[in-house]
Amino acid sequence: MTALETPTLAHVARLANVSENTVSRVIRDKGAIAPETRRRVIEAIDALGYVPNRAAGSLASSSSMIVGVILPSLSNIVFPELLRGIHAGLAGTSYQPMIGVTDYDLEKEQQLISSLLAWQPAAIITTGFDHTDAARRMLEASKVRVGELMDIDRRPIDLAVGLSHRGAGRAMARHLTRRGYSKIAYVGHDWDADRRAHARYRGLCEGLGDVGLALVAEHRVDGPSSTLSGRQALAAILADGAEIEAVAFSNDDMAVGGYLHCLAAAVPVPDRLALMGFNGLEIGQALPKPLATVLSNRFAIGKTAVETLLKSPDRAFEPAIIDTGFTIIDGATA
Amino acid sequence: MTALETPTLAHVARLANVSENTVSRVIRDKGAIAPETRRRVIEAIDALGYVPNRAAGSLASSSSMIVGVILPSLSNIVFPELLRGIHAGLAGTSYQPMIGVTDYDLEKEQQLISSLLAWQPAAIITTGFDHTDAARRMLEASKVRVGELMDIDRRPIDLAVGLSHRGAGRAMARHLTRRGYSKIAYVGHDWDADRRAHARYRGLCEGLGDVGLALVAEHRVDGPSSTLSGRQALAAILADGAEIEAVAFSNDDMAVGGYLHCLAAAVPVPDRLALMGFNGLEIGQALPKPLATVLSNRFAIGKTAVETLLKSPDRAFEPAIIDTGFTIIDGATA
DNA sequence: CTGTTAGCGCCTTCAT
């Protein structure tokens, strides 16, 4: 043994006195192997500290243990949480997530899909249904499993896992109106990047319309959501002077900012102004009054998605949709 | 052209009327190529929509465009931010990050190092200096570049990028004592998992010792840091009755929780109680009074690390250490 | 500046 150089299948085979093929079978747990043979092989494997070369395996089998994960952003805490769920679903398997970030740019997404496909991954996971035509074609043409996460309001390529954002918006409207608020305003962020926020807005308006109401004011900031911009946006909309009893925010980041403005400006919540967010972030529940919000179960979405995708290497005839639902969190701010 | 099947180098070569090798050279931008030849090759590449098979490339070159990234957690926002920095450093290159999460478990880290090395990555990035012996041996034996991030207080295997947590702790002590506080308490979380928090604690104690002071109280919660546990911990330490003028928290999560307790319990900040955190999270700056804290530049750490690691495929003779420093943020809570 | 020749380490297929 010249040691030092990394051991290959051949080394293990020699040491265990079997063919490479048998070693390969043991590793992949495929085909029947005599218990005694398996024992010898395993012994040889850890005697040598053998670790299979994934590149060679992928090349030979034209498929890899990689799961490509494409996220719009890492700044928004919900995506790391989605990633956590994906990780949890991958735990105990040999799959490794390879990740990319689009910054909400569909061209970048297409680019990422292309480079991820170059690894012949077992699955590609992305968010939403918006893709460039080329991206969609590449995904459809490749035979990898495709998960489109967060949203379920359209027909997916292969599998969608998420919740109805329109439904969540309606639920927010229902919650607020049932609590007796009728002068309701909306404070949100950029819809171009965040289509799901827009869907919730539409649901909110529909829900209000159902009971003969409409938004009394709305304010949208440019750029992504953040605590700071939520704080500023609420200050701005209140400064406009419209009479407002409750504010529905595009998400918890914005809502927490709004709440902090109320604290700083001594606006009684919810008596003078009720606040409601979306997502159910931890920070919202740590506020002096826990935030009324809607729990979108990001972790479950990610976990369910990988588990479902990896169950079978092939797509079904019909795309599947898994609704992970949402839960109203009453809180104390609305 | 039988279309449908994914094109390979051979297809491109045939179409461009050159050898496979030439195509390979064009793709990797290696060796001199006649402008005319390069044009033809590129034309053929996008005529066919050719995407190189990464597995084949890795196998042949025994090195891949993968950067293995091992994070202790995704729940703590600082690690997604570190990942953002890593991403930023990778932007515009063909490298792809493959990520793993240890949940602060060194055995899991070792396991991840092993499976990531199976991909023959260009570099492996992990956090801190604590690894199992086996893990350290694997990293040292492999010739991949190794980045150990966040901390710089020990000798790295290859490259360390981060800040001195002991120094940051001392800086917190200095800040608080200079502001005239002398009855200082500490509220923190689990040190076993978070060694850097422990290092800051030690620095804090040293810094106080330098001016003849010592902590008047301390409280540590089990488990990871969170806003909720910070809130509860501050409530607990105040209930104990010791006279306290200022509290140094193990990080901003805990400190924000503490601040929220003060808001809820109507404790005037900083007049009755001063608060200081660590990290410089956005949420701390959105509070009614911006949190006094220490900015640890996670994004820069990640970005600098990959940029430095990928500059050269080989390790230097001596390990390198890059200090990204920290910045006191005065805020208004201390 | 370009082509030829050998693998890289594993998996698949077909035998036995």
Next chain:
DNA sequence: ATGAAGGCGCTAACAG
């Protein structure tokens, strides 16, 4: 239940 042969798609020498 195991082995032998061939090839996956690319890159690394070495020629020329």
